[in-house]
Amino acid sequence: MNKSTVLVIDDEAQIRKLLTITLEAQEFYVHEATTAKEGLAAVANHPPDLILLDIGLPDQNGHDVLKHLREWYTNPVIILSVQSNEEDIVRALDNGASDYLVKPFRTGELMARIRSALRKSTVDENHALLTFGDLVLDFSSRTIKKNNEKIKLTATEYTLLALLAKNESKVLTHHYLLTQVWGPTYREESQYLRVFIAQLRKKIEADPNRPVHIITESGVGYRFIA
Amino acid sequence: MNKSTVLVIDDEAQIRKLLTITLEAQEFYVHEATTAKEGLAAVANHPPDLILLDIGLPDQNGHDVLKHLREWYTNPVIILSVQSNEEDIVRALDNGASDYLVKPFRTGELMARIRSALRKSTVDENHALLTFGDLVLDFSSRTIKKNNEKIKLTATEYTLLALLAKNESKVLTHHYLLTQVWGPTYREESQYLRVFIAQLRKKIEADPNRPVHIITESGVGYRFIA
DNA sequence: GAGAGATGTAAAGATTTTATAAAGAATAGG
């Protein structure tokens, strides 16, 4: 997982320091801003993964900052406030705040809420892409491309290729491949492997007679090469 | 905007009554459950748009209920608790709770948090107007247009199409689609999928025999393509 | 370089999965 960037917008130096220390200890990049103006500029220049926004800024009301942000910024914004009155909370949430914390807060709770907010906003960003020269395997969308053209694989072909590719350059034995793809009762069905390896080569190799990606290790198994 | 359905899982009759009255006044459909078992059954049969879950249920710990739910249920779950200790809050949020409210709560604040949670879970539905060539899906009005003509979809058809479209180009497995659209008790009913996919194709594809939008991945699932 | 075992390939047959229509059951709305 990559480090996430958090922007802290708060005018109290003490709070900023506390937050920065806590967040950096938890493997976040932290940027600081002390005024609304400075904060909005920072967001525009380097949109962070999450914003901690103090509602009581000196130059502009935090609610207005939030409204302004929400015109284009979609990542989580967590509001910090000394207020605990209901109206304020309602207003912030209705303006699109992801969460609302009343100062003084416990850092443990803050971290949990940050994690929760980030988890929600990055659900789909776990794209696993493997690139091998002319071949691209995208596990998130379950697609294979050769020279940028989509290739159609059956479920079994895909499973087999994915297994080989994930173990790039390692030899996988016949027994292992058969067990993983077809199940343990198929461990002696080596003809299956030959048939499916041939089909895969026909689909992904430039010249199926001289395969460069799926290599035969005679008497042992197969190996995937980039 | 359509009415949203809220499921209240709480063993205290008084709280249930209060919540039901408040929510129904705000144009929600409300279902009630008094135990964890009853609640889970209700969710499985009719997945609600949001769940209010009491952490102190008589038959099962609320944290476990939450974990169980999160294996497949992705809509907001707001935790209600008499506890306000940090550990409990952290645990609930890490388990995927959308929010945490300490009893007694003000109904105004509860409503704001419900609105906020629902807004988040339907972010794309408010903003996005997805366009795929001849097809336009408008999530805010729940309407579909093909070549600028409105197309009528049933609730189930719409849910299924929206799910596919939101995950454009990704393969969604049979189990996943069935679980999300019909609930976990339907995960083996793959004939449903075939019937509804056929209906959708008849409505949105230029030539239902040669679909270009809803693609079959034999043995795996379906994929939506622009 | 001959032979044996291992591997590759094509294609027919068997099986599984998918598509579609249509009838029966359930549900919502007037």
Place this chain on the structure above:
DNA sequence: CCTATTCTTTATAAAATCTTTACATCTCTC
């Protein structure tokens, strides 16, 4: 309470995939 709509189930046809067979080719050893 009735009707129209939608959902569920059943039946069957079509398509895709998997499995098996038969034979060709390769590789390694002697």
